[in-house]
Amino acid sequence: MAEIKLATEVRTEFGKGAARRVRRANQVPGVVYGHGAEPVHITLPGHELLLALRTANVLIGLEIDGKDALVIPKAVQRHPLKGTIEHVDLLTVKRGEKVQVEIPVHSEGDLAPGANLLEFVQNTLLVEAEATHIPESTTVSVEGLDAGDSIVAKDVPLPKGVTLVGEEDAIVIQVVTAQVEEPAEDEAAEGEATEGAEA
Template structure:
């Protein structure tokens, strides 16, 4: 995944009133922290930032007065009603550094006739290089029969990433379709 570039401005005022005025001006208050450095309080452009953080595990290149900061979104605070972003916490990362991320699991394919699949885990935790974060992990259920469950250890991970979730954690359960089981019981 490539990094999103954003230009930020330093902020020197704090508090609810300032944050409200910044949001009214189309900006999002944020803080960049990590690696033992002092936190940097900034304002990010509202629309560009909202678009950039739509992607899970977004990697941002933030320009603060000519100084570039490579950062990951650590937390986003949203208005509970309007769902607009009120504040973002960014964590500094370095190229080559390994970070922990939760990655979505996407199911592809169709199970064998008479079977049904249910997704038990929608995400798995991975360790990956900060500049090569996976956006998802795909798992194929094509032709799988009832009883052929898929565990986290069965997933094919993107290159350079390692599984941190429990390997025995159930990701996809494949069982008999309810109609099939009832039909067999009636005929017995």
């Protein structure tokens, strides 16, 4: 995964008022923590951060007090209506270090003929990977699956060096039969009444 560089400044003011001032300047307040170090409060450029976070588990390069740091996003708070980023927690990582992250699961292929629906029980998988080689996502084939079939976590292919964390038999995707809507009883009765009246 490519590393994205972002400019940052250390924050010295805290509280809701300070955070609002940061956001008005199109910046995002954040906290960097990890490796037993004291958390560092920073500000990040809002637009650039928004673009960076479009990539799941993006690797971000920062310069904090003259020192380079590699981080990955751990928690992102967004405005419930605007969708803008309100705050971000970033975890410090090192090259070669393994971290646990959630990666999105996608599907490909066509289901068996018939009125069947694909249902994602889990949209992500918890995996362990090297911090600088976290996959953006993984894709599993659903080709030919029929109603009642399912795919469990251990059946989802993972890139080399990435291992599954958690329950291997947890269902990720299942195929269910589409529900066919039947006419409501009152509508059917109304139809019969109409036919009687016409007669």
